[in-house]
Amino acid sequence: MLFAGNANAQKYTLSGYIEDSETGEKLISANIFDFRSNSGTVTNTYGFYSLSLDADSLYIDVSYIGYETKTYAILLNKDINLNIELSSSVTLDEIEISAERSTRIEEQSQMSLVEVPVQQIKKIPSLLGEVDVLKALQLLPGVQSGGEGQNGLYVRGGSPDQNLILLDGVPVYNASHLFGFFSVFNADAIKNVTLIKGGFPARYGGRLSSIIDISMKDGNMKSYHGAASIGLISSKLLLEGPIVKDKGSFALSGRRTYIDFLAQPLIKKALENGEGRSGSFGYYFYDFNGKANWKFSDKDRLYLSVYSGQDPFSFEYNNSEKDILDNKLSTSLQWGNLTSALRWNHVWTPKLFSNTTLTYSEYNFSTGIGVSSIDYLQEATSKIGTSYGSGIDDYSLKIDFDYLPSPNHFIRFGAKSIYHTFKPGKTSLEFTVTNPQGSFNLDTILGQPDLNSIEYAAYLEDDMKIGDFLKLNLGLHYSHYQLENEYYQSLQPRISANFKLPGEIALKLSYATMQQYLQFLTSESVGLPWDQWLPTTELVKPQKSWQAAAGLAKTFNDEYELSVEAYYKELDNVTAFKEGAGQFDLKPWEELVTQGQGRSYGGELFLQKKRGRFTGWLGYTLSWTTRQFDEKNGGNWYPYKYDRRHDISVVASYQILKNLEVSATWVYGTGNAYSLANSKFYSYYNSELPYEPETILSGPLLSSESESFRNRNSFRMAPYHRLDIGVDWHINRERFKSTISVGAYNAYNRSNPFFLNATTKYVPEPNSDGSFNSITILEQFSLFPIIPSIAYRIEF
Numbered sequence: 037m038l039f040a041g042n043a044n045a046q047k048y049t050l051s052g053y054i055e056d057s058e059t060g061e062k063l064i065s066a067n068i069f070d071f072r073s074n075s076g077t078v079t080n081t082y083g084f085y086s087l088s089l090d091a092d093s094l095y096i097d098v099s100y101i102g103y104e105t106k107t108y109a110i111l112l113n114k115d116i117n118l119n120i121e122l123s124s125s126v127t128l129d130e131i132e133i134s135a136e137r138s139t140r141i142e143e144q145s146q147m148s149l150v151e152v153p154v155q156q157i158k159k160i161p162s163l164l165g166e167v168d169v170l171k172a173l174q175l176l177p178g179v180q181s182g183g184e185g186q187n188g189l190y191v192r193g194g195s196p197d198q199n200l201i202l203l204d205g206v207p208v209y210n211a212s213h214l215f216g217f218f219s220v221f222n223a224d225a226i227k228n229v230t231l232i233k234g235g236f237p238a239r240y241g242g243r244l245s246s247i248i249d250i251s252m253k254d255g256n257m258k259s260y261h262g263a264a265s266i267g268l269i270s271s272k273l274l275l276e277g278p279i280v281k282d283k284g285s286f287a288l289s290g291r292r293t294y295i296d297f298l299a300q301p302l303i304k305k306a307l308e309n310g311e312g313r314s315g316s317f318g319y320y321f322y323d324f325n326g327k328a329n330w331k332f333s334d335k336d337r338l339y340l341s342v343y344s345g346q347d348p349f350s351f352e353y354n355n356s357e358k359d360i361l362d363n364k365l366s367t368s369l370q371w372g373n374l375t376s377a378l379r380w381n382h383v384w385t386p387k388l389f390s391n392t393t394l395t396y397s398e399y400n401f402s403t404g405i406g407v408s409s410i411d412y413l414q415e416a417t418s419k420i421g422t423s424y425g426s427g428i429d430d431y432s433l434k435i436d437f438d439y440l441p442s443p444n445h446f447i448r449f450g451a452k453s454i455y456h457t458f459k460p461g462k463t464s465l466e467f468t469v470t471n472p473q474g475s476f477n478l479d480t481i482l483g484q485p486d487l488n489s490i491e492y493a494a495y496l497e498d499d500m501k502i503g504d505f506l507k508l509n510l511g512l513h514y515s516h517y518q519l520e521n522e523y524y525q526s527l528q529p530r531i532s533a534n535f536k537l538p539g540e541i542a543l544k545l546s547y548a549t550m551q552q553y554l555q556f557l558t559s560e561s562v563g564l565p566w567d568q569w570l571p572t573t574e575l576v577k578p579q580k581s582w583q584a585a586a587g588l589a590k591t592f593n594d595e596y597e598l599s600v601e602a603y604y605k606e607l608d609n610v611t612a613f614k615e616g617a618g619q620f621d622l623k624p625w626e627e628l629v630t631q632g633q634g635r636s637y638g639g640e641l642f643l644q645k646k647r648g649r650f651t652g653w654l655g656y657t658l659s660w661t662t663r664q665f666d667e668k669n670g671g672n673w674y675p676y677k678y679d680r681r682h683d684i685s686v687v688a689s690y691q692i693l694k695n696l697e698v699s700a701t702w703v704y705g706t707g708n709a710y711s712l713a714n715s716k717f718y719s720y721y722n723s724e725l726p727y728e729p730e731t732i733l734s735g736p737l738l739s740s741e742s743e744s745f746r747n748r749n750s751f752r753m754a755p756y757h758r759l760d761i762g763v764d765w766h767i768n769r770e771r772f773k774s775t776i777s778v779g780a781y782n783a784y785n786r787s788n789p790f791f792l793n794a795t796t797k798y799v800p801e802p803n804s805d806g807s808f809n810s811i812t813i814l815e816q817f818s819l820f821p822i823i824p825s826i827a828y829r830i831e832f
Contacts (some may be wrong), residue, residue, distance in 0.1 A: 047442075048112045049386035051086040052334075053081050057121035059276075059284060060257025064102040066122070068693035075443035076350035081251065082337075084380050084389050086440040087672025098122065101646065102153070115386045117334060133709040140591040140791045141599060145507035147587055148601060150176055150508030150642075154226050156651070159689045159699050159778045161762035163217065165267040169229055169250065170219040171210060175701060177640035177655035178233050178603075179246075181677055184706065184756070184790050184819045186216045190678045191233055192583070192605055193636025194245025194663035197556030197569075201248045204327070204341040206375040207423035209399035209428055209569055213321040213347055214293075220345045220373060224263055225276045225289040225325035227253045234585045234603055235532040238497040238511025239436065239448050244550045244607060245582040252327050252341055257287030265829035269293050284330035292322040307378040315353040322346060335383040346372035362410040371401040378714065391440040399569065400427035400459075416471035426461040428554075428569040430454055443489050446499040451492070456554075458487040458571050460625050484624060489519040489571045491553055497530070507534040517553040522574045526551040542589045544601075554577040555611045557629065568625070575626045580608040581634075596619065597644045607634035614667055629657055634676070652688035659683070669748040677749060682706045695766040701761065707753030711795055712814070753789040754816070758782050772832040781823040790819040 054066040062083025069076035072095050094112050099105040102124040110116065110622065152743045157172040170187040171180045173179055182188035188196045201208045203221070211219050232240070232247040241245045252275065271294070276287040283344045296318045303317040327341040349369040354360045379393045387477030404423030411417070434452030440446070462483030469476045497511035509532040516525045532546040555576055557568040572578045585599030638659030645651050661679040664672070682705065689699040762779030782788075796807045 046091045047088050048091055049086055049088040049440075050096070050110065050112060050118060051084070051383070051386040052117050052119040053083045053797065054085060054100070054122065055083055056103075057123045058256075058258060059261075060278075060282065061227060061254055063100050063103070063122065066098065069094045069097045069099075071097065073443070077440060077443060077446065079527040080389065081439050082389075084381070084383070084438070086387050086389070086438075088387060088440065088442050095438040099477060104153075107300040108114070109278055117386070119334070124130035140515055140587045141597045142534075142591060143507075145509045146232075146235060146545050147531050147532055147534075147545075147599075148178075148232060148585055148603075150231045150233075150481075152176075152231070154223060154229065154231050156689075157229070158223055159762075159764070160463070160687060160699065161699055161760035161781070162825070164269050164780045164821075165827035166218050166270060166778060167223040167777065168219050169223060169226065170248075173229075173248065175230055175653075175655065175703065176231065177642050177657045177683070177685070178601075178638075178658075178659075179231070180643075180680055180683060180705065182216065184356060184788050187219045188216060188245065189248070192603060193634065193659065193676065193679075194605075194607070195298060195556070195580075195610075197554070198243050198245035198552065198579070200240060200243035200246070201250070203250050203343055203375055204252050204339075204377050204433075205379070205434075206341075206343075206377050206395045206397050207242075207318065207430065208343075208373055208375060209397065210371060210373055210401075213323075213345070214781050216296075217320075220323060222272060222289055222291045222323050222325055222345075223289075223624075224265075224272055225252055225287065225327075227251045234583050234601075234605075234757075235509070235528055235544075236450075237509060237532075238495040238528075238530045239515045241513045241515055241528065241553070242491070242494070242552060244552050245605075252343075253287045254326060254329050254339070254720045255287035256286045260494075261832065265827055265830045265831065267391055267827040268335065268825055269295055269298075279328065279330070282331075284328065285365065286328045287326070289325045290323065293320045296320045304406070313353075313355050315351070319347075319349040321549065323347075336383040339377070339379040339381070340377075341377050341379075343373065343375045345405075347371065347372045352800045358690075359412055361412065364408045365406070367403075369403045369406045370394050371378055372399070374398040377474045387440050387450055390435060393433070395430070395432040395434075395682065397430040397432075398427065414468070414471065419466065419468045421466040422463060424461065424463045425459065426568045427459040427610045429457040429459075436750075444501040448497040448499075449493040449495060453493075456489045456491065456571065458489070458569065460484045460487065460570055461568055478549075483778075486761065487519065487554075487571050489517065489655055491518075492516040494562075497638070505536040508532070515551055517572060519571050519580065520572060522570055524553065524572065524578050525605060526578070526580075538802065540590060544585075544587045544589060546585045547583070549582045549635075550580070552581075555579075555629075557611065557613060557625065570625060574625060576611065576629060577609045577631060579610055582606055595645055595647050597642075597646070599642045601642075602637075602639045603638040605635070607636075610634045611664065612663075612665060612668070624780065630665050630667045632663060632668070634661070634663050635673075636661040636676075648755070649691045650688070655683075655685045657683040663747065674748040675748075677709055679704040679709050679749070695768065697766075699762045702757070702759045704755065704757040707755050707789065709749035710751040710753055710792060711749050712751050712792065742824055751792075755793065756788045758786055758788065759784055772830055774828065776832040777825075777827045777829070779824065779825050783822060783824040786815070787818040789816045791817050793817065 038080050045327050054063045055061060062080060064081055068085050069088055073089055077085055089112060091113050091648040094110040096108040096110055097105060098120050100122055103124055149519050152172055157169060158167050162168055170189060173189060174181045174256040180190040189199050191199060201211055203814045205217040205263050213220055228251040255276040257278050263274040265272045270291055273290040278285050300317055323344050323345040329337060329339045330372045331337050348788050350699055351367045353365045361642045375397045377393055377395045379391055382390050402425040406421035408419045432452060432454040464481045467478040493515045495513045499509045511530040513528040528549040530548045534544040553572045555570040583603060583605040585601055585603040587599055589599040591597050596673035601812055602728045611629050611631050613628055614630050643651040653769040661676040662677045684704040686702045689697060690696050760781050761783050762777060767774045794812055796810050796812050798810050802808055
C-alpha cells in the first residue's frame with residue numbers, strides 16, 4: 037500500500053534561475069538541495085535549474101561557493117517558478133572570509149573536471165602582471181606547458197590542437213598572443229572557466245584530449261560599473277551595465293599592449309646611423325570582448341557575444357646613399373581570431389530547457405617579405421615580394437536541450453552542424469625589374485584552392501543517480517564528416533561512474549572515445565605561429581582516441597578536496613610533418629605529412645583548499661607519453677617532445693590583512709625530450725671523378741657512438757623550476773576600489789633551458805705542434821631571468 041501510494045503521488049516542479057543579487061549574472065553550477073527528500077540539482081550553463089518532487093512541504097537550501105546560502109520553506113502543491121538572488125559572502129571579522137559549502141568533489145559523477153574561479157585566477161602571480169587563464173590551467177595536474185612562458189596546453193599527452201577551447205560555445209583556433217607568451221582571454225571579461233581532462237560528457241566532441249569551456253560575463257543588470265588596469269606592457273578597460281534595468285545588459289572590454297610605443301624609439305635609434313640607414317618596428321596585440329543579453333520573458337532570453345583579437349607585426353629597414361642607391365626591406369606578420377555567437381534560451385516546460393546557437397568563427401594567418409631597390413646611376417628599379425596566408429572559417433548551428441524529469445536524472449540531448457572553409461596556404465610571388473632597356477614583371481600565386489567540408493553531430497547524455505551509492509553519467513556521441521565525396525562517421529560511447537565507499541570516499545571510473553576531423557600542422561621546433569588547420573581527406577584519416585581513468589576523491593572538513601587519478605590513453609592517426617618537410621614546401625600538403633600512433637599514461641594528485649585566509653592547491657603528475665610513426669625514428673616508438681616524468685605545481689594565496697594578500701606559485705618539471713645531432717656529413721667532389729659526389733661520415737658528436745644514429749628525442753634538457761610571487765594591496769573607497777599589484781616572475785632567477793645548441797669550441801692549450809684541439813659542447817639558451825612587474829587596477 038505504501039509503494040502504491042508513493043507511485044501515484046502527484047509530482048510538481050520547482051524551477052527558475054539563480055543569479056548574483058548585485059549584478060544579475062547567472063550562476064553556473066549553483067546547488068539546490070531539499071533536506072526533506074534528500075534530493076537536489078545544479079544550475080546549467082545559463083543559471084537555470086529544475087527540481088521535480090512529490091507534492092509536499094520542501095525545505096530548500098540554495099548555495100554557491102563565495103555566496104551566502106539561502107533557505108526556503110515551500111509548499112509544493114503546483115509547479116512553481118522561483119528566481120533566486122544570492123549575495124556575496126559577508127566578512128565575519130577583519131580577515132576571515134566566509135565561503136559556503138559547494139558540491140563536494142565526491143558527490144560529482146563527472147571525474148577529471150576542474151572549475152577554476154576567475155577571482156582565484158586573478159590572484160595567481162603572472163608574467164609581466166598579465167593575468168592569464170591558460171597559464172593558470174597549466175598549474176593543474178595533467179596539464180603541461182609547451183616551454184618557458186608559453187601558454188600551449190598539453191593535456192595528458194595530447195597536443196594543443198587536440199584541446200577544444202570554447203568561448204561562449206564558439207571554438208577558438210589560436211589562443212595565443214605575443215608568439216605564445218600570453219593567451220587571447222581577457223580575465224576581466226570572463227565569468228567561468230571549466231577544464232575537462234577525461235571522462236568527457238557526450239555533449240562535447242571533435243577533439244581528443246581536453247575541453248576548456250570559457251563563459252563570458254553577461255553584464256550587470258542592476259547598475260553601471262567599470263574597471264580599468266594599467267600594467268607594464270598593456271592596459272585594459274571594462275564597462276558593463278543595464279540596457280534596461282533587470283531586462284537587458286551589456287558588457288564591453290578591451291585590452292591593448294603598447295610594446296610598439298615602448299620599443300619603437302629604441303629600435304629606431306639603434307638602426308639609424310646618420311648616413312642614410314634607418315628603420316622602424318611595430319608590434320602589438322589587442323582584444324575586444326562584447327556581450328549583450330535581453331530578457332523577453334521568464335521563458336525567453338537572447339544573447340549576443342563577440343570576440344576579436346589581432347597580433348600585427350612589422351619591420352622596415354632602409355639603406356640609402358643620396359643620388360646613388362636606395363634599398364628597402366620590409367617584413368610583416370599577422371594572425372588573429374574572430375568569434376561571434378547568437379543564442380536563444382527558451383523554457384518549454386518547468387522540466388525542459390533549450391539553447392539554440394548560431395556561431396561564426398575565423399582564424400587567419402599571413403606573413404610577407406619585400407625588397408625594393410632603386411639604382412639612380414643605372415636608372416633601374418627592382419622589387420621582389422612574397423607573401424603567405426592560411427586560415428579556417430566556421431559557420432555552425434546547434435541546439436541543446438536540458439530535461440530534468442526527476443532529481444535522479446539530468447538528461448541532455450542535442451545536435452549541431454558545422455560548415456568549415458579551409459585555406460590550406462597560398463604563396464604569392466611578385467618580381468618586377470625596370471631599366472632603360474625595358475621592364476619585366478612576374479606575378480603568380482602558388483598553393484591549393486580553399487576546401488569546404490561539413491560536420492554533423494548528435495548526442496544523448498544522462499546524469500543519473502541510482503540509490504544512495506551509485507551515480508552514473510552515460511552518453512553517446514555520434515559524428516558524421518564529409519569532404520566532397522569522402523565521408524567518415526563515428527559512434528562514441530562515454531561513461532563515468534561514482535561509487536560511494538565507506539568514509540565518504542568516492543571511487544570514480546570513466547571511459548570515453550573521441551574522434552577529431554580537423555588536422556593541425558605545426559613544427560615541433562621553436563618557431564612562429566604559422567600553423568595550419570586542414571581537413572581530413574581520403575589520404576589523411578581522422579584522429580581517434582580512447583581514454584580510461586580511475587580515481588578516488590574525498591573532502592576533508594569542508595575545506596580540503598583530495599583527488600587521486602590514474603589514466604591510460606591511446607591515440608591513432610595523429611598527424612605530423614614528414615622528416616625535412618615544412619609549411620612552405622610547394623607540394624600538396626597531404627604529401628608532406630605522415631600519420632602514426634600515440635600513447636600516454638600516468639597518475640595525478642590534486643589537493644585543494646578553497647576556504648579561509650589561506651587558499652591554494654598542490655598538484656603532482658607522473659606520466660609517460662610516446663609517439664610512433666612508420667616514417668620517423670625507423671618506425672620505433674620514441675618520447676614525445678613534451679613527455680615529462682614528473683610535474684609539480686604549488687599555488688598559494690594568503691590574506692594577511694583585510695586589504696593585503698600575498699600569493700606565490702612554484703613549479704617543477706622534468707626536462708623536455710630533445711633531439712641532437714650525433715654525426716656530421718661532408719660532401720665533396722672526387723678529383724678523379726668530378727661528376728660523382730662522395731660523402732663521408734665524420735663523427736661522433738657528443739657521444740662515443742660512431743656507426744648508428746640515436747633515437748629521436750633521446751636527450752633531456754635540464755629540469756625546469758621557477759618561483760613566482762605577488763602582493764595585492766586593496767584600497768577601498770566609497771565610490772571605487774583599487775588594487776596595486778607587484779610581483780616577480782622567476783623570483784630566484786633560475787636559468788631554465790629554452791633550447792640547446794651544439795657548438796664547437798677550441799681547447800685553450802695548444803698541442804706540441806702548435807695546433808689546437810676542438811670539442812663539441814651543448815650550449816643552453818635561457819629566455820626569462822627574474823622579471824618584476826607592477827600593475828594598478830581600479831573598479832568603479
